[in-house]
Amino acid sequence: MIGRIIGQILGVILLVIVILVVISCVKIVRQAQALVIERLGAYQSTWSTGLHFKLPIIDRVAKRVDLKEQVVDFAPQPVITKDNVTMRIDTVVFYQITDPKMFCYGVANPIMAIENLTATTLRNIIGDLELDQTLTSRETINTKMRASLDVATDPWGIKVNRVELKNIIPPAAIQDAMEKQMKAERERREAILRAEGEKKSTILVAEGHKESAILDAEAEKQAAILRAEAKKEAMIREAEGEAEAILKVQQANADGIRFLKEAGADEAVLTMKSLEAFEKAADGKATKIIIPSEIQGIAGLVKSLAEVSAKEEA
Numbered sequence: 001m002i003g004r005i006i007g008q009i010l011g012v013i014l015l016v017i018v019i020l021v022v023i024s025c026v027k028i029v030r031q032a033q034a035l036v037i038e039r040l041g042a043y044q045s046t047w048s049t050g051l052h053f054k055l056p057i058i059d060r061v062a063k064r065v066d067l068k069e070q071v072v073d074f075a076p077q078p079v080i081t082k083d084n085v086t087m088r089i090d091t092v093v094f095y096q097i098t099d100p101k102m103f104c105y106g107v108a109n110p111i112m113a114i115e116n117l118t119a120t121t122l123r124n125i126i127g128d129l130e131l132d133q134t135l136t137s138r139e140t141i142n143t144k145m146r147a148s149l150d151v152a153t154d155p156w157g158i159k160v161n162r163v164e165l166k167n168i169i170p171p172a173a174i175q176d177a178m179e180k181q182m183k184a185e186r187e188r189r190e191a192i193l194r195a196e197g198e199k200k201s202t203i204l205v206a207e208g209h210k211e212s213a214i215l216d217a218e219a220e221k222q223a224a225i226l227r228a229e230a231k232k233e234a235m236i237r238e239a240e241g242e243a244e245a246i247l248k249v250q251q252a253n254a255d256g257i258r259f260l261k262e263a264g265a266d267e268a269v270l271t272m273k274s275l276e277a278f279e280k281a282a283d284g285k286a287t288k289i290i291i292p293s294e295i296q297g298i299a300g301l302v303k304s305l306a307e308v309s310a311k312e313e314a
Helices: 004-027 100-105 110-126 131-138 138-156 172-262 269-283 292-314
Strands: 026-029 034-038 042-047 050-053 059-066 072-073 077-080 086-097 156-170
Touching: 004 026, 004 269, 026 034, 034 100, 042 050, 042 100, 072 110, 077 110, 086 110, 086 138, 100 138, 110 138, 110 156
Parallel strands: none
Antiparallel strands: 026 050, 034 042, 034 059, 072 086, 077 086, 086 156
């Protein structure tokens, strides 16, 4: 009876062990991961995403590899430039595992290997550059480092996608000198900008004065033109007024002569009236008056009669 119970217990224990072994042989590989499988200590295969079974005791999972892109930030490394300036530079490396087998068996400690490789590559690149070139050539340094690291890590199943210089830390004395240089440069630019502003202001003031003088001259010219036109208009109106006055006087004289003629006045009276009309037309201002020949003859006759009458009276 006791032996039977012991046998049942052993059977249950054996069943549990079998179940556990079977469960341990079932492996599920998640997305962006890979399992490196060894059989009796030798590489067997690489399992990708999905459900897999391994042989108990004989097969084992040598390494679980993450296939996603990873980032590692290395501590600042001391480097020396071409002009013998020591500075510290820290780098950030973006890498991705492309071959799990090579990653597992290619190098003992991949991260340490990448760190040391980054430091030596950085020293080689910075050693060919001067301080100013180092500070202004980040993109060039990043490109050269990425190319060198990518070639070196290819046998390890690692692809370096990107390398960035995070910080460039020059010595304190160099930093002070750079700050003084930057301050002097800012002051120089400020002085240049101020001088350019004053120059532009002077030019604008001069142009304003010139424009004002031109406008004043133009205004004076327009005023002179307007005054001349006003004077011309006044003279024209005055001449027109005088001509109209003369015309009215002549018209009145003509009307008077016609009236005398209609009243039966003789030729001598008409001639005298004409002479009076010419006298009024001259008004003492004309220096020369043209008198028709007929009137001149009559005037001479009148003068002769006046002389004879004067003699008789004497």
